[in-house]
Amino acid sequence: MKEVYQYTTLATPAQAEFKDKGSRFLGFAWPVQDEAEIRQHLQILREQHHKARHCCYAWRLGVDGNRFRANDDGEPAGSAGRPILGQIDSAAVTDVLVAVVRYFGGTLLGVPGLIHAYKTVTAAAIDATEKIQQDICQQLQLHCEYAHLSEALRWCKQHQAQVLKQDLQQNCSLQVCIPLRRLENALAVLRKLRIIDVKLDN
Structure with missing residues (x-):
């Protein structure tokens, strides 16, 4: 399909x-x-x-x-x-x-x-x-240390992921929405970085 x-x-x-x-x-x-x-x-x-x-x-x-x-x-x-x-x-x-x-x-x-x-x-x-x-989007939860926040935000910009919510502590949490057509490649990049944890929202 x-x-x-x-x-x-x-x-x-x-x-x-x-x-x-x-x-x-x-x-x-x-x-x-x-x-x-x-x-x-x-x-x-x-x-x-x-x-x-x-x-x-x-x-x-x-x-x-x-x-x-x-x-x-x-x-x-x-x-x-x-x-x-x-x-x-x-x-x-x-x-x-x-x-x-x-x-x-x-x-x-x-x-x-x-x-x-x-x-x-x-x-x-x-x-x-x-x-x-309109793009169909997938919501994600990103988690990283504050030291890696700039890289997380750079990843968002590169893959057209919109930041919906953010909690910026020592351990940062970002709720983002990414176009579905970009999801597979974007997740592959995250897996290579190994500094940002990701979870797909239902």
């Missing part, structure tokens, strides 16, 4: 609008990192559009795409959240949240009409921004 080193997400937040029989559907798409960020976006959106009838959404997180959710927010079951998620998947993006605010226009659209509306505005919002390739 071929190793995957990158995933596709959105470059920037974007939005779009779709109208049908008086109802307005406002679609908002964001690149996101975690569920806390998702909750924050949704809370702000609901505050900004508190007069809207519905705020439906879907999101997908993670390289493997196993973390996802779809919410109809009072629309008929399967008529909003699932169509939104379907468009996220059609665009082959992850680490993405799309929310659609609906202002009801007084005319019922029926389930097929709702599915069409939510699909259309979601696709438009996703298409309104660029897609970018």
Whole structure:
């Protein structure tokens, strides 16, 4: 099985609008990192559009795409959240949240009409921004004596490893994130150095 080193997400937040029989559907798409960020976006959106009838959404997180959710927010079951998620998947993006605010226009659209509306505005919002390739990263714990810290940091720079946390005592600890495509060669270099202990985080 071929190793995957990158995933596709959105470059920037974007939005779009779709109208049908008086109802307005406002679609908002964001690149996101975690569920806390998702909750924050949704809370702000609901505050900004508190007069809207519905705020439906879907999101997908993670390289493997196993973390996802779809919410109809009072629309008929399967008529909003699932169509939104379907468009996220059609665009082959992850680490993405799309929310659609609906202002009801007084005319019922029926389930097929709702599915069409939510699909259309979601696709438009996703298409309104660029897609970018992001490196899949592996987190590592590095441990070394303080005297070897400069070499550990030099190793990080050479292999594009980002330092996430550091504890600089006599024995230093660094939590880093390294692109998966660089991991094998980077670990080989560490093994030759023999002055830096490394542990892979799950």
